[in-house]
Amino acid sequence: xxxxxxxxxxxxxxxxxxxxxxxxxxxxxxxxxxxxxxxxxxxxxxxxxxxxxxxxxxxxxxxxxxxxxxxxxxxxxxxxxxxxxxxxxxxxxxxxxxxxxxxxxxxxxxxxxxxxxxxxxxxxxxxxxxxxxxxxxxxxxxxxxxxxxxxxxxxxxxxxxxxxxxxxxxxxxxxxxxxxxxxxxxxxxxxxxxxxxxxxxxxxxxxxxxxxxxxxxxxxxxxxxxxxxxxxxxxxxxxxxxxxxxxxxxxxxxxxxxxxxxxxxxxxxxxxxxxxxxxxxx
Amino acid sequence: xxxxxxxxxxxxxxxxxxxxxxxxxxxxxxxxxxxxxxxxxxxxxxxxxxxxxxxxxxxxxxxxxxxxxxxxxxxxxxxxxxxxxxxxxxxxxxxxxxxxxxxxxxxxxxxxxxxxxxxxxxxxxxxxxxxxxxxxxxxxxxxxxxxxxxxxxxxxxxxxxxxxxxxxxxxxxxxxxxxxxxxxxxxxxxxxxxxxxxxxxxxxxxxxxxxxxxxxxxxxxxxxxxxxxxxxxxxxxxxxxxxxxxxxxxxxx
Numbered sequence: 433x434x435x436x437x438x439x440x441x442x443x444x445x446x447x448x449x450x451x452x453x454x455x456x457x458x459x460x461x462x463x464x465x466x467x468x469x470x471x472x473x474x475x476x477x478x479x480x481x482x483x484x485x486x487x488x489x490x491x492x493x494x495x496x497x498x499x500x501x502x503x504x505x506x507x508x509x510x511x512x513x514x515x516x517x518x519x520x521x522x523x524x525x526x527x528x529x530x531x532x533x534x535x536x537x538x539x540x541x542x543x544x545x546x547x548x549x550x551x552x553x554x555x556x557x558x559x560x561x562x563x564x565x566x567x568x569x570x571x572x573x574x575x576x577x578x579x580x581x582x583x584x585x586x587x588x589x590x591x592x593x594x595x596x597x598x599x600x601x602x603x604x605x606x607x608x609x610x611x612x613x614x615x616x617x618x619x620x621x622x623x624x625x626x627x628x629x630x631x632x633x634x635x636x637x638x639x640x641x642x643x644x645x646x647x648x649x650x651x652x653x654x655x656x657x658x659x660x661x662x663x664x665x666x667x668x669x670x671x672x673x674x675x676x677x678x679x680x681x682x683x684x685x686x687x688x689x690x691x692x693x694x695x696x697x698x699x700x701x702x703x704x705x706x707x708x709x710x711x712x713x714x
Numbered sequence: 715x716x717x718x719x720x721x722x723x724x725x726x727x728x729x730x731x732x733x734x735x736x737x738x739x740x741x742x743x744x745x746x747x748x749x750x751x752x753x754x755x756x757x758x759x760x761x762x763x764x765x766x767x768x769x770x771x772x773x774x775x776x777x778x779x780x781x782x783x784x785x786x787x788x789x790x791x792x793x794x795x796x797x798x799x800x801x802x803x804x805x806x807x808x809x810x811x812x813x814x815x816x817x818x819x820x821x822x823x824x825x826x827x828x829x830x831x832x833x834x835x836x837x838x839x840x841x842x843x844x845x846x847x848x849x850x851x852x853x854x855x856x857x858x859x860x861x862x863x864x865x866x867x868x869x870x871x872x873x874x875x876x877x878x879x880x881x882x883x884x885x886x887x888x889x890x891x892x893x894x895x896x897x898x899x900x901x902x903x904x905x906x907x908x909x910x911x912x913x914x915x916x917x918x919x920x921x922x923x924x925x926x927x928x929x930x931x932x933x934x935x936x937x938x939x940x941x942x943x944x945x946x947x948x949x950x951x952x953x954x955x956x957x958x959x960x961x962x963x964x965x966x967x
Contacts, residue, residue, distance in 0.1 A: 476966070485792060485965040502961075504716050507795040518789040518965075520727070534719045535794035 435496050436460040436614070437482060437510075437582060442491030444477055444638075451477045453638040455491070459614060461581060464604075466629035466646070467618040470713050473635045475618045476515070479584050483512045495582075508536065512584040513575040517567050521560035525570060528559065529577075536578045544577035547603055551596065564591035572600055576607050584616045589624075597621075601628055626705040636713055646705065652687045653708045658698035666695065674711040685711045716796050720804035721811070724787055728779060728812060735775050736819065739768060743827050746838055765827075766840035768820050769867050773874040776813070780878020784886050792965040802960045806953065809875045817868035821860065843867065843938065850936045866938050873945040880952040887959040 437459040444452040452474045459465060469475045480486040482493050484500055484507055493500050500506040519528055525548075533539040548555065551569045562570055568590050575583060589597045605628060608615060619625055632649055634642035642649060656663055660682035667684050676683040685703065692700045703711070746765045783805070791801050820841075827839040843863035844851050851859050888896070912919040932940030 480966045483795065484797065487962075487964075502797040502799055504795075504797045504800055507797060508716065510795055512793075512795075514793070518793040520786040520790055531719075531723055531790070532794065534723070535716065535796070 434461055435494075437500075438492075438494050439478070439482065440492045440494070442478075442481060442488045442493065444474075444481060444486070444488050450638045452481070452488070455635075455638075455640055457633055457640060457643055459582065459616060461614055462612040463614050463631055464608060464629050465614070465616040465631045465633060466622070466625055467616060467633045467635065468622060468709055469618075469635035473713075474638045475635055476586055478635065479512060479586055479616070479618060483507070483510050483584060485512070509581045510584070511536070511575060511578045511580050511582070513571045513586060513588055515587045515590060517559065517571070519559045519570075521558065523559050524555070525553065525557055525559065525562075526555040528570075529555070529574065532574055532578065536580065538579040540577045540579055543607075544573055547576060548573050550599060550603070565593065565596065568592055569596065572603075576603055579611055580613065582614045582616065584618070586618045588617060588619070589621060597624065601625070604628065622706040622709050623704065632705070634709065634712060641712060649687075650702065650705065650708070652689055653703035654686045654688055654692065655701040655703055655707075656684045656686060656692060656698055657701070658682060662697050666690075666692065666698070673708070674714065716794075717800045717804045717807075720791055720796050720800060721807045723790065724804065724808045725811065727786065728808075731775070731779065732812075732816070735772070736823070739771065739823065743823070743839060747827075747830055765838060766842075766845060768824060768839070769842040769870060772816055772820055772867075773870060776816070776871050776875040777878035777881075780809075780875045780880075781882040783879055783882050788963070789965070798960050798963060802957055805879065809872060809879070813868055813871040813875055816871055817864055820867055821864050825860065841867070842870065846933060846941075847936050847938050850938060862938060866942060869942045869945050873949055876949045876952050876956075880956055883956050883959045883963075887963055 435458075439455050439457045439459075442452055442455040443450070455474075455478060467475045467478065477486070481488045482500070484502065487501070495506045495509060498506050500510065523531075529539075529541070529544055533541060551573065553566065553569050553573055557566075559567070559570070568588065569592070572588060575585060575588070589600060592600065601624070604615065607613075617625060617629065626646070629646055632642055632644065632646045633640060656667065659680060660677065663682050663684055667686060667688075670684075670690065671687045673685040673687060675685070685708075692698065743765055787805070788801065791804075796804075824839045824841050841863055843859070843866045850862075854862075884893075908919070928934050930940060930944040932938060932944075
């Protein structure tokens with residue numbers, strides 16, 4: 433049975449800092465996840481543990497019930513696009529692609545040529561001669577061409593201009609529709625990716641704060657504005673994320689299923705993903 | 715499958731450097747043959763020109779290549795989701811394959827080099843086996859010595875490649891505290907403890923150590939197999955240490 437990736441009770445400490453504190457998540461097949469969090473929240477640590485790059489202090493990561501730790505068979509269903517460049521600097525792009533195909537036989541060479549020409553990536557250049565933006569493009573080309581069930585992208589649009597970012601998002605969506613691989617994207621550019629991601633995992637100080645579908649989450653995310661006396665009365669049993677007080681105006685940010693429409697003297701607004709993230713993590 | 719690709723990748727990365735090394739060596743050897751004929755510098759004694767550093771150069775080359783493990787190979791293999799165990803095993807294969815190939819190439823180069831007529835009509839290319847175990851070389855047939863020399867240079871190269879690998883693994887993976895303890899312990903042992911114990915024992919410890927070293931290295935007894943066994947033993951211990959640290963190596967910023 434295909435369970436996907438299950439992260440069970442994972443802990444990770446660096447010295448006195450709890451990088452990850454009892455993480456329990458499930459990554460299913462055929463979905464686009466967004467792993468969101470502030471700097472140092474534990475996003476990259478989680479991705480590194482899932483992909484066997486570092487080891488958790490406690491807990492287990494499994495793929496279809498089998499531990500991924502030091503398991504070549506399980507690991508070949510996972511690929512991570514890192515923030516850093518881990519390729520030999522003097523290797524040419526074409527050689528890098530050649531070797532990636534060797535390591536991942538499902539690598540789609542024709543697609544990589546197609547997407548390279550879209551991004552205008554020169555295959556005769558060496559890795560070290562690429563600019564920051566083109567280094568990201570190289571990683572994007574390789575990552576999107578690798579046809580494995582779970583693809584992790586850690587800050588994929590680093591250094592990309594708006595045109596290339598737009599091209600990346602479109603390529604990602606097309607690739608997802610064609611291959612139905614699971615893409616797990618860790619990013620700070622929440623607003624740009626909010627239309628693409630289906631499921632949100634929000635990490636704050638090493639703990640999972642949110643792990644649900646984006647649509648369900650945003651259905652519940654509300655900003656309620658009005659006078660403090662009126663609002664306080666209604667929201668006392670609600671999951672209040674944040675409040676703001678400026679003079680007579682009181683704003684409360686909630687995750688709620690309650691329908692506040694029809695209540696006088698208060699304004700209800702839906703929250704966007706970025707604003708919700710800001711309130712949850714501030 | 716991933717092990718096989720890892721092996722092929724690592725060998726491919728070494729290919730150009732190995733070719734460059736042998737081109738340089740062959741050029742030096744060619745000069746060693748040609749110069750006595752040319753008499754380019756009257757003050758230089760070309761008649762006694764020798765070239766006997768091929769194995770040393772190769773050993774140093776392999777040691778350096780061993781120290782490059784974390785620079786490219788480890789990162790590329792981890793980036794392509796190869797497990798640490800597979801990385802270690804593939805590296806062992808690479809060390810053996812490269813060591814074996816270079817010992818054959820090196821010995822053939824020496825043999826062919828000595829077959830080329832030179833001004834002095836002597837063997838101007840001398841291998842390390844000949845240098846260390848000259849008496850043994852004189853005792854046995856050329857055929858037997860060729861194979862012993864091949865085996866010896868193979869073990870010699872393995873040792874240096876492994877030593878470079880061990881060096882960088884310890885440098886990168888051992889904790890700072892442990893490194894300080896190790897360096898302090900080794901230095902203290904040789905500078906303070908050993909001379910002290912030696913003095914107490916009326917130099918008997920020194921004698922025992924020197925005799926043990928002599929047997930282990932097989933030089934005065936002319937037994938190359940003793941030296942090979944010693945190097946193999948050190949390598950086995952080294953590989954165990956390397957495996958221990960590689961299993962714990964972290965691949966992240």
